[in-house]
Amino acid sequence: MQLAATIAERIRGVTGIPRTALHEPALNGNELAYVTECIQTGWVSSVGSFVDRFERDLADYVGARYAVVVSNGTSGLQVALMLAGVTAGDEVLVPTLSFVATANAVSHCGAHPHFVDSSYATLGLDVDALDAYLRETARVSDGVCVNRRTGRRIAAVVPMHTFGHPVDMPALVELAQRYAIEIVEDAAESLGSYIADRHTGGFGRCAMLSFNGNKVVTTGGGGAIITDDTELAKRAKHLTTTAKLPHAWEYSHDEVAFNYRMPNLNAALGCAQLERLDAFLAAKRELANRYQQAFADLPQVELFTERAGTRANYWLQTLLLKPGHVDERDAVLRATNDAGQMTRPVWKLLHTLPMYAHCEAMPTPVAADLARRIINIPSGPQLVAGAL
Amino acid sequence: MQLAATIAERIRGVTGIPRTALHEPALNGNELAYVTECIQTGWVSSVGSFVDRFERDLADYVGARYAVVVSNGTSGLQVALMLAGVTAGDEVLVPTLSFVATANAVSHCGAHPHFVDSSYATLGLDVDALDAYLRETARVSDGVCVNRRTGRRIAAVVPMHTFGHPVDMPALVELAQRYAIEIVEDAAESLGSYIADRHTGGFGRCAMLSFNGNKVVTTGGGGAIITDDTELAKRAKHLTTTAKLPHAWEYSHDEVAFNYRMPNLNAALGCAQLERLDAFLAAKRELANRYQQAFADLPQVELFTERAGTRANYWLQTLLLKPGHVDERDAVLRATNDAGQMTRPVWKLLHTLPMYAHCEAMPTPVAADLARRIINIPSGPQLVAGAL
Ligand SMILES: Cc1ncc(COP(=O)(O)O)c(C=O)c1O
Ligand SMILES: Cc1ncc(COP(=O)(O)O)c(C=O)c1O
Numbered sequence: 001m002q003l004a005a006t007i008a009e010r011i012r013g014v015t016g017i018p019r020t021a022l023h024e025p026a027l028n029g030n031e032l033a034y035v036t037e038c039i040q041t042g043w044v045s046s047v048g049s050f051v052d053r054f055e056r057d058l059a060d061y062v063g064a065r066y067a068v069v070v071s072n073g074t075s076g077l078q079v080a081l082m083l084a085g086v087t088a089g090d091e092v093l094v095p096t097l098s099f100v101a102t103a104n105a106v107s108h109c110g111a112h113p114h115f116v117d118s119s120y121a122t123l124g125l126d127v128d129a130l131d132a133y134l135r136e137t138a139r140v141s142d143g144v145c146v147n148r149r150t151g152r153r154i155a156a157v158v159p160m161h162t163f164g165h166p167v168d169m170p171a172l173v174e175l176a177q178r179y180a181i182e183i184v185e186d187a188a189e190s191l192g193s194y195i196a197d198r199h200t201g202g203f204g205r206c207a208m209l210s211f212n213g214n215k216v217v218t219t220g221g222g223g224a225i226i227t228d229d230t231e232l233a234k235r236a237k238h239l240t241t242t243a244k245l246p247h248a249w250e251y252s253h254d255e256v257a258f259n260y261r262m263p264n265l266n267a268a269l270g271c272a273q274l275e276r277l278d279a280f281l282a283a284k285r286e287l288a289n290r291y292q293q294a295f296a297d298l299p300q301v302e303l304f305t306e307r308a309g310t311r312a313n314y315w316l317q318t319l320l321l322k323p324g325h326v327d328e329r330d331a332v333l334r335a336t337n338d339a340g341q342m343t344r345p346v347w348k349l350l351h352t353l354p355m356y357a358h359c360e361a362m363p364t365p366v367a368a369d370l371a372r373r374i375i376n377i378p379s380g381p382q383l384v385a386g387a388l
Numbered sequence: 389m390q391l392a393a394t395i396a397e398r399i400r401g402v403t404g405i406p407r408t409a410l411h412e413p414a415l416n417g418n419e420l421a422y423v424t425e426c427i428q429t430g431w432v433s434s435v436g437s438f439v440d441r442f443e444r445d446l447a448d449y450v451g452a453r454y455a456v457v458v459s460n461g462t463s464g465l466q467v468a469l470m471l472a473g474v475t476a477g478d479e480v481l482v483p484t485l486s487f488v489a490t491a492n493a494v495s496h497c498g499a500h501p502h503f504v505d506s507s508y509a510t511l512g513l514d515v516d517a518l519d520a521y522l523r524e525t526a527r528v529s530d531g532v533c534v535n536r537r538t539g540r541r542i543a544a545v546v547p548m549h550t551f552g553h554p555v556d557m558p559a560l561v562e563l564a565q566r567y568a569i570e571i572v573e574d575a576a577e578s579l580g581s582y583i584a585d586r587h588t589g590g591f592g593r594c595a596m597l598s599f600n601g602n603k604v605v606t607t608g609g610g611g612a613i614i615t616d617d618t619e620l621a622k623r624a625k626h627l628t629t630t631a632k633l634p635h636a637w638e639y640s641h642d643e644v645a646f647n648y649r650m651p652n653l654n655a656a657l658g659c660a661q662l663e664r665l666d667a668f669l670a671a672k673r674e675l676a677n678r679y680q681q682a683f684a685d686l687p688q689v690e691l692f693t694e695r696a697g698t699r700a701n702y703w704l705q706t707l708l709l710k711p712g713h714v715d716e717r718d719a720v721l722r723a724t725n726d727a728g729q730m731t732r733p734v735w736k737l738l739h740t741l742p743m744y745a746h747c748e749a750m751p752t753p754v755a756a757d758l759a760r761r762i763i764n765i766p767s768g769p770q771l772v773a774g775a776l
Contacts, residue, residue: 027427035427035653039420042413044608044657045601071459071609074630074647100630100641107644110498213433213651220432220651221459242462242488249721251735253488256495256743259462263601263608265423265653269432333637347639355644 004335010294011341019340020378023214034268048264062199064226066233069262073188073210076223077105084182084205090155095125096349097367098160115351115361124167133362156182161190164315169203192313217273219266283387284314300325316376326372346374392723398682399729407728408766411602422656436652450587452614454621457650461576461598464611465493472570472593478543483513484737485755503739503749512555521750544570549578552703557591580669580701605661607654671769672702688713704764714760734762
């Protein structure tokens, strides 16, 4: 049997169902009860008890002092970058292997993404390669990191925990300190992922989470900014709620700001989802085990599993074609999707997209190789029957 | 009895209830049924049948060819301005008497708000005064309107239909043509408001609607871009959904874009709300009648009512203190709020806020006068018992 057909068959064996999306929300906990409460009390909009509770529950879960919920992850990352001091004209280091929103959030600050290669070990940005690259490319003077070529400040770096697998954050923290660069984590994909016992998103000035419909936990659409810094948390709330000054009736605002609020209706969904996060994570881990067994005897592929010292949330299960089988990627994608088992390749590398083609980029051979080899396969927690 | 106490008493007489907010959502139609359907089918996120239906229903209601729903009105206005060709460094004419989001959306395009005075007749921007001002301030050369003082292009004008009372759009359309300026309507407050039989939002290149919790119709948080132009509608969808190119599995994007999607969960609320809009409007009109009667014998105040040739949605009921009674505004605000009948003054004039104080502005005596005299009083449709 051809590799593509074999893989489709093995996936079908694990999922046990004739048709499955890549990641579907599981909404059979308290979602309906909480949303009903919003509608019956009239509290559906921009303030409400579920907003407050979701912010507390999230902060507790990730071990941060504060969480500020927002309309989505993209908006959250834009504001997180602003909080970290990124301003128009700056450069921000971003993995080229990421969803386009990581770079868009930089652009929305008027800053320029500067693309970085990835690591085979983590699928996230390669700290060693970045270190070697910055040695050539950047200089630090008066506590400011400057790109020698462009003369622009390199203000921040955005590690993204690909598919829930953590970047080597301790090494990145050391490097960022050495280069006087702020860290803002794109933890959109890594709710429930840890390095030792520290949750991802807890290593920089602030971080972003996403609750889009395809994420581990969904609010329909939504995101959060997490931080331990009281001032930053206040400012995050202020900037995402039109910078209105508190007053019984007066409408006064003290800076250009955004409406990036998460409605109470969506936060209600989030509260219910968060109650079930540990069950989702257990199911996704079991799914990884099952895939690993299912592919154990196929030498052409391997399942990407968590690195020692980390705990992955297995947001998207990740199959890697071994070198020599890269040419079969599209056949595998076709066979699996035709068989009703939704799969997809990783994103096109960001520095190859037309609007980012002119940006600064280090050589990205590993990202290019990974982009040819990654296939994400069905990952929803409900694929483990009886787990939820 | 003092004026403030009298007004509080009269409002209480009309609302008939001891405590009321300024505008509360009425969610006792199909809201719960539709939201339940989202949760039971799993379609809560960025695509879904309620998104499609809400876009069709909205377009039908306002008589536009297209509606593109977005995360809120502020984001919608930003994108509407981009669609109309506003780019960084341009100036955009904006009423100083508006909610801060009108100016923020201009800033989010990298453009500069340029503030305009208001009209006693409409509470919206004064077309005649603007005409006289532009005669002094602007010149048109090669089809481009330029501010003589700053040298910047004046790219667009944003009429805002204050509290649902339409700006004199036929006159503005004529003026905008003469000055080669695009019109982008901020129709956040005017769903259900018409000039003759044309719905507000239908006079410019495109317009924005808001479905914030305090609006006539709510989606929790949300907005829409409406337009008759097929190309603009496509581009609105593209820009608000990460500019992803259609493909079975590939993630490719062709420009810097946004995640400004409205989740299906919120669109479900919108569909149910829109079914009831005509009932809401009838109740709000009846409420206006009742207030008018209740204040008929008070010479110190008048209720602002719809102008001949227009139909107002009476989003926020508006009391005007007559000249000579302006000093009693804060006493009225205190007495009414203390009595559980929520009232508020209009927004602080935008050109007086710190972040907009340095912007271009024409003299704004009428807006300044109105800002001292306007008091919004409880306006929810459910205040007319039995109407819904
Ligand atoms: C890596 C990454 N960054 C950013 C985002 C943007 O989040 P959102 O879709 O909530 O705007 C996502 C998810 O969509 C993501 O996967
Ligand atoms: C005049 C005006 N413009 C813009 C907005 C912004 O809309 P949203 O709150 O949906 O972002 C509003 C309402 O809040 C408004 O009243």
